[in-house]
């Protein structure tokens with residue numbers, strides 16, 4: 105189908121649904137990718153890799169930025185069809201949630217943020233207002249949407265307590281074999297990134313917690329409850345820590361839960 109027809113169809117849909125320009129851009133992307141009402145589109149349009157999608161949606165996960173997408177692509181491409189529930193903490197303008205929705209076509213996509221994101225909710229992404237460092241608020245999210253996530257990504261506030269409380273509280277809500285990813289672990293390094301709650305002797309950092317786990321298989325964190333520590337130690341299958349030499353010190357950690 106000619107590009108003109110796609111543009112016209114999206115324009116008509118935009119008018120009928122009264123969408124914002126940003127929503128229309130997403131719709132155009134998704135229609136190109138999923139062919140919602142555009143059945144004559146060639147199959148090749150639906151074959152976008154995560155690497156391409158990260159660029160289309162302009163998230164900071166893309167190759168020219170933090171390049172976390174490289175690790176995501178390796179971990180997520182093999183499970184693309186089987187993922188049914190993905191949660192990402194930190195929505196901002198919705199770029200990565202839209203990307204997940206296009207990529208995981210059999211999945212419901214969930215987002216947690218401290219701010220309301222009504223335009224993202226309108227796109228069929230389940231949004232929930234919560235502070236990721238507050239267990240009661242996270243429990244509110246679980247009460248509403250239940251657990252059983254294939255994937256949980258933490259791209260929220262990136263403070264030490266944010267990252268560790270979310271890992272401790274939400275890990276039990278992953279499916280067996282599920283993946284929990286913490287982005288921007290480089291906020292643990294005050295020499296490069298200030299203002300994320302690192303103490304004077306750097307004893308409370310997420311990076312230290314991960315490195316200590318790698319060497320001792322023990323989780324040490326002042327932010328976690330004893331039962332959360334026990335659950336993590338008993339249920340982590342592996343930890344993959346990725347640090348990129350890209351001037352941003354981009355660091356990401358993947359935890360896989362035992363099957």
Ligand SMILES: C[S@@+](CC[C@H](N)C(=O)[O-])C[C@H]1O[C@@H](n2cnc3c(N)ncnc32)[C@H](O)[C@@H]1O
Pocket residue numbers: 163164165192193194195196197198199200201216217218219234235236237259260261262266
């Ligand atoms: C880096 S942006 C997310 C970007 C998005 N995931 C993407 O890749 O396109 C971080 C988001 O985290 C949210 N945030 C900050 N502190 C938070 C907290 N304590 N709990 C939940 N969300 C938080 C901010 O409001 C912001 O929208």
